[in-house]
Amino acid sequence: MPEQTRPTVREQTLGAMRELGMTTVFANPGSTEVPFLVDLPDDIDFVLGLHEGSVVGMATGWALARDRPAMVLLHTTAGLGNAVGALATARVNRAPLVVLVGQQDRRHLEHEPFLAGRLEGLAGDYPVAVHRPPRAQDVPAAVVRAHHEASHGRGPALVVVCMDDWSHPVDPGQPRAAAVRVARPAHVAPDDGAAAEVAALLDGAAHPALVVGAGADSTPAWAALTALAERLGAPVYQESFGARAGFPQDHPLFAGHLPAERSRLREALRGHDAVFTAGAPVFRQYIYADGPLVVPGTRLAMVSEDPAEAHRGPAGIAVIAPVAPFTAVVADLVRERPVSPAPRPAAAPEETAPPAEGEPLRAAHVLRALAERIAPDTVVVEETPSSRPQLHRLLPARAPLGFLSAAMGGLGFALPAATGVRMAAPGRPVVAVVGDGSALYQVQALWSAHRYRAGVLFVVLANGRYAIMDRLAEHRGGKPPWPAFGEVSLAALARGLGCPAVEVRAHGDLVRVLDEVVPGLADRDEPLVLDVAVVPDPTFAP
Structure with missing residues (x-):
């Protein structure tokens, strides 16, 4: 077959992606990824994130909601480096991701040209596998293997692809060197x-x-x-x-x-x-x-x-x-025994009663109002460290995938993950409960939520400080050296990114907005940020 009529590495890889159901690509691309992305076929959906942490976070939420690998595309050293924290979270959250990482042109890579990356070890031990295909023609097989490894290893599998590899012709008679499907039955009889x-x-x-x-x-x-x-x-x-x-x-x-x-x-x-x-x-x-x-x-x-x-x-x-x-x-x-209810931690009085007239809002007031309104199948994505114990007491998970948080503990998860969950499961209501300090780590994700019509309700508990850090310092009997940042407005940042936002300063306003928004969350296709001013809770229990 003449070389010009043989399928290219790109075409064969796209075919493998279709076979594997990976037709949505989450990316923040650079020049080394342009050869793959230009004239992307119409059946491949491209989702842009404005920071690599948002890209991986959205893909993590998508993969967890669909329980199958999501495709991520990152730009050489800068892109992979920016994404490492989010990749670590994906690994500990057991989210299967296939991550293509762009690399400079193979033909002069030995000379370390501009944008060449030392990529194989950059993400440390967090990937379940890292592939650097020895030939351009090995890229499709590496992508297929990465899919299997991400699925069974429950984490990110990386494939480093040189930018010129995509245009290389492949021999259609050459075996792909990777199984189309690897069976690992979910219902194997236990020992x-x-x-x-x-x-x-x-x-x-x-x-x-x-x-x-x-x-x-x-x-x-x-x-x-x-x-x-x-x-x-x-x-x-x-x-x-x-x-x-x-x-x-x-x-x-x-x-x-x-x-x-x-x-x-x-x-x-x-x-x-x-x-x-x-x-x-x-x-x-x-x-x-x-x-x-x-x-x-x-x-x-x-x-x-x-x-x-x-x-x-x-x-x-x-x-x-x-x-x-x-x-x-x-x-x-096991033998059957009598059942009696388990003792449960009781909610504190301030967690059950609305605030008095003129009293400032606390996180518990917001969480209680949400708990009284959201549907049982709502996905609550959490990233509010200082209020997490209250969230657990007041917003119990009532359905599978009813609660989602960052297993790694690094901030910047909730905004992109909630966006990805909503994109993957458009029939389920999604509420992200996020501290303002946490939200600032990946506030760029609000642009993607707006652009891709992910109707998430983002509830930002804004106390103008890193409250959990303050509590930790006080717990050790010391004084924190970091300042508050009360002048930061999440509502203004959201609007600047194209995402609608409402500022809430009183309990009556909170109730009014929730009564208006929550009943339609399952069908909502526009995100909304509630920037809710709360006073920090003085209690801390690790």
Whole structure:
């Protein structure tokens, strides 16, 4: 076949993308990506983010909502470097991403021309795989392999592509050197011996408990865990700093979120002689404290699809298996016990009553007003560190994907992730609850939300400071050196990016706007920022 009539690397890659269902590309491109993007076919959707953190954040939300890999395109060193924090979040959130990273022309790469990047190690250990195809013709196969690795490794898989590779012809008779599909059935029967061992552990306990995490956030896993909890009559705790909810948090057996400090964790689990953890690490902590994770005599078991999570978990038995089918088998094996509601942390008085006339708004007032109005299937995307405990108490997750947060802890997640979720699941209402300090890290995402008609309600709790940092400094008995930034207006920034915004300064105005907006969230195609002035909450509990 004459060279000019042979398909190009670009054409074959686009064909592979279609086969794999990756026809939406999230990008902030540069010159090294132009050869791939010019005259992009009409069936490939291009989504622009104004910063690489927004690009990866939107793709993360999209991938988690659709439970399949999203395609990302980044620009050599600058683009990949800007995206590393967001890629780390995607990895810990277990979001499958295929990330194409542009590179300079292969023909003079050895001379390190302008925009040449030392890319392979730039993202550190956060990618599940990094490919630098040795020949242009190997690019399509590398993209297919990256799709499989992102799917099964649950994280970003990178492919570095030289800008001249796209125009190279490929031999249509040459095998692609990658499987079209790699099967990994989601409902593999769990090991009967391991399931029986876990069931025996729980049956032998006088007061068993369950701990759930982001790895159990699916309809089948919620059903299996609900069945197991109800048969055992056992309370169910959510892992601390969980990125997603692993159990219906309005269920009578839900006992709240585990604390992120070791001595308080011991107290929370004291009295339980067996703890089974599903889809969560054993146990994720934040502030170090001496002593064991649990009191002596408490036996631990866990199931996770993440081998690394299972390998590092200090459990008596750790099972690597799909969470839902394994838990369902355990539920069938355990004996049935009486059920009594789990004790729940009570809301403080200021969290339940509206403010008095003339009293400033607090985060709890806003969260309570939201809780009274949003539908059960609403996706709440959270990034408000100083108010997160209140959000957990007042806005329980009532459906799978009902709660989403950044597992890595880095800021700049909520605005782009909420945008991506809404694009991927247009029938579900999406509300992002974000601190003003957090919002500033990826405020550029509001432009993309407006441009691509992602009808998210962005509720910004604006206290004009890094309130969580203030509380941490006070917790250590010191004085913070950083200033407040009360002159920053998120509403003005949003409008400057083309996104509608409303400033809210009183409870009556808050109620009026929510009553107007919330009932139509499922059908809304225009984003809205509520810039809500709140006073910082003085309490802090890690």
